[in-house]
Amino acid sequence: MKSATVSHDAPSPRAPAVGIGWRHPHYAELLETQPALDFIEVHSENFFAPGGAARAVLREGRASYPVSLHGVGLSLGSASGIDEWHLDQLERLVDEIDPVRISDHASFARGVLPGAHGPATVHAADLLPVPFSREALDVMCANVQRVQDRLRRPIAVENLSAYLRWQDADMSETQFLTTLAQRTGCSLLVDVNNIYVNALNAQLLGEPGAPLEACREWLDQIPGAAVAEIHLAGHIHCGDIVIDDHGSRVSEAVWTLYRHAIARFGAVPTLIEWDTGVPPLSVLLDEATRAREGATAALRPTPSGASAPVEALA
Amino acid sequence: MNALAQQQQALLGTLLALPGSAQAADAVTALRALVHSPWARGLAAYQANGHELAERSLRAAYPVVAALVGGDSFATMACELWHRHPPVRGDLACWGDALPAFVDHNPQLADVPYLADVARVEWALHRAAGAPDAGADPASFPLLTQADPATFTLRLAPGTAVVTSDWPVASLVTAHLYEDPSLAVAAGRVQARAAECARVWRQGLRPRIAACTRAESALLQAVVRGRSLLASLNEALAVDAGFDLGQWLPDAVTQGLVLGTGPLESTP
Numbered sequence: 038m039k040s041a042t043v044s045h046d047a048p049s050p051r052a053p054a055v056g057i058g059w060r061h062p063h064y065a066e067l068l069e070t071q072p073a074l075d076f077i078e079v080h081s082e083n084f085f086a087p088g089g090a091a092r093a094v095l096r097e098g099r100a101s102y103p104v105s106l107h108g109v110g111l112s113l114g115s116a117s118g119i120d121e122w123h124l125d126q127l128e129r130l131v132d133e134i135d136p137v138r139i140s141d142h143a144s145f146a147r148g149v150l151p152g153a154h155g156p157a158t159v160h161a162a163d164l165l166p167v168p169f170s171r172e173a174l175d176v177m178c179a180n181v182q183r184v185q186d187r188l189r190r191p192i193a194v195e196n197l198s199a200y201l202r203w204q205d206a207d208m209s210e211t212q213f214l215t216t217l218a219q220r221t222g223c224s225l226l227v228d229v230n231n232i233y234v235n236a237l238n239a240q241l242l243g244e245p246g247a248p249l250e251a252c253r254e255w256l257d258q259i260p261g262a263a264v265a266e267i268h269l270a271g272h273i274h275c276g277d278i279v280i281d282d283h284g285s286r287v288s289e290a291v292w293t294l295y296r297h298a299i300a301r302f303g304a305v306p307t308l309i310e311w312d313t314g315v316p317p318l319s320v321l322l323d324e325a326t327r328a329r330e331g332a333t334a335a336l337r338p339t340p341s342g343a344s345a346p347v348e349a350l351a
Numbered sequence: 352m353n354a355l356a357q358q359q360q361a362l363l364g365t366l367l368a369l370p371g372s373a374q375a376a377d378a379v380t381a382l383r384a385l386v387h388s389p390w391a392r393g394l395a396a397y398q399a400n401g402h403e404l405a406e407r408s409l410r411a412a413y414p415v416v417a418a419l420v421g422g423d424s425f426a427t428m429a430c431e432l433w434h435r436h437p438p439v440r441g442d443l444a445c446w447g448d449a450l451p452a453f454v455d456h457n458p459q460l461a462d463v464p465y466l467a468d469v470a471r472v473e474w475a476l477h478r479a480a481g482a483p484d485a486g487a488d489p490a491s492f493p494l495l496t497q498a499d500p501a502t503f504t505l506r507l508a509p510g511t512a513v514v515t516s517d518w519p520v521a522s523l524v525t526a527h528l529y530e531d532p533s534l535a536v537a538a539g540r541v542q543a544r545a546a547e548c549a550r551v552w553r554q555g556l557r558p559r560i561a562a563c564t565r566a567e568s569a570l571l572q573a574v575v576r577g578r579s580l581l582a583s584l585n586e587a588l589a590v591d592a593g594f595d596l597g598q599w600l601p602d603a604v605t606q607g608l609v610l611g612t613g614p615l616e617s618t619p
Contacts, residue, residue, distance in 0.1 A: 085481075086481020108441075111441065120441060123440065163404075200393030200394075200396045204387055
């Protein structure tokens with residue numbers, strides 16, 4: 038069973054709840070070994086099927102851990118609106134699993150394309166960026182509100198790694214997300230790796246400024262009270278582009294930014310994500326331990342009573 | 352159409368329209384005017400991700416088709432299906448149902464004439480894996496001897512489906528998934544063009560497949576359509592006058608295929 042030092046529901050007063058993404062290679066091992074984790078996260082869509090083994094294994098996981106349901110397919114930014122079918126499946130899953138949090142992305146994937154037999158609705162199965170325009174904000178607010186009304190609870194919306202940038206922009210990404218939270222009452226899910234990937238790609242495109250400094254400014258523009266969860270993951274530098282592939286350990290730069298985020302936002306629940314080339318469970322648990330230690334250090338009071346000063350960002 | 356819808360249509364069209372088509376070219380032209388340059392590398396990242404997802408999702412649903420076609424050809428097939436029949440839902444487990452018909456109409460696959468039926472069996476297995484749970488109801492079986500069989504029907508396992516084929520589809524699938532029969536035996540049955548029906552169901556949490564007779568196939572298809580036990584039995588007897596329900600039923604119950612009896616839900 039779990040370690041005596043960390044319970045699921047009551048992490049030590051200064052440490053945030055820390056969880057890992059629970060993926061297929063670790064279904065059995067996690068259930069058998071029940072490592073000390075404050076929650077587990079799954080991709081909601083992987084458990085939409087109403088019956089069978091997947092749903093059964095999630096019920097088992099839920100019996101041992103709080104579950105954070107993280108979606109990748111709601112398409113909250115879609116001008117075509119939310120797919121009623123998708124919302125139905127999510128609602129049933131939420132009703133059964135009673136998740137500790139529900140989240141999806143500030144992205145779109147669903148839309149209408151002209152076809153030989155007339156317009157057809159499609160879903161690109163990706164996290165495509167929306168412009169930071171008033172129109173896109175209005176659409177996302179309406180979609181988020183619709184989801185929250187149906188689920189009868191707030192959801193958290195995650196910032197993206199974006200590989201295209203729309204010309205149409207009335208505001209910054211942080212203004213977009215902050216206003217979204219203010220208008221809908223949704224929370225924000227801050228993916229620190231995504232911020233860093235975007236900053237690295239901006240650097241590759243010749244934008245001035247140091248990536249870490251840009252990320253720190255990004256984090257400083259987000260109201261801490263709105264942040265419900267933090268995500269940490271690895272990325273891959275391909276030379277001409279950096280991809281958020283969730284396929285390696287969290288980089289040192291992202292750990293630095295994580296400590297900065299925790300110092301600013303407080304003990305926000307933190308998730309270690311790993312989706313490509315999933316390593317042994319022990320590696321994820323090791324990353325979770327590092328997150329807990331890093332957060333604890335970032336929250337340690339200084340002699341003056343404040344949290345530890347934010348370290349220099351080289 | 353408002354500006355946001357135009358932006359989204361341009362990006363979706365660029366990612367999902369058939370490469371080389373006029374629609375794809377129009378979408379790229381539209382997108383170029385809407386995004387900051389340089390954009391080609393970012394767009395390529397999204398395209399590559401889509402193609403990887405397509406292959407991975409399709410392989411999860413169709414492992415036997417993937418083995419029969421081979422790695423590179425399967426990746427090409429997945430890519431083409433992605434563009435010709437793109438996903439419509441945000442759950443990729445729903446995508447891929449168009450593969451059997453796509454294979455049927457693909458002249459490049461004419462040398463594997465059983466492939467489409469194998470795909471039909473695999474899609475049935477894929478759907479059965481996540482079908483709504485249902486448990487056995489032994490207390491309902493006395494209805495078999497107490498009521499008019501025109502007034503009730505059989506309750507089948509989650510995901511029950513039947514595929515009838517002119518090829519040994521059940522043998523091909525089980526040979527690849529469970530090595531039963533061996534691949535050599537399955538190949539021999541293809542050579543002999545041995546027709547088979549495959550029945551698919553879920554026993555507990557495990558999707559299952561087995562060859563079945565054409566009479567059993569007729570019975571199950573009728574029950575799946577909601578027909579009464581009597582009407583379903585008559586369809587089986589029309590195929591094979593010697594079909595013996597009393598002999599078939601105990602095995603079907605033991606294998607978890609028949610869970611019980613139940614009322615008719617629609618007019619037979």
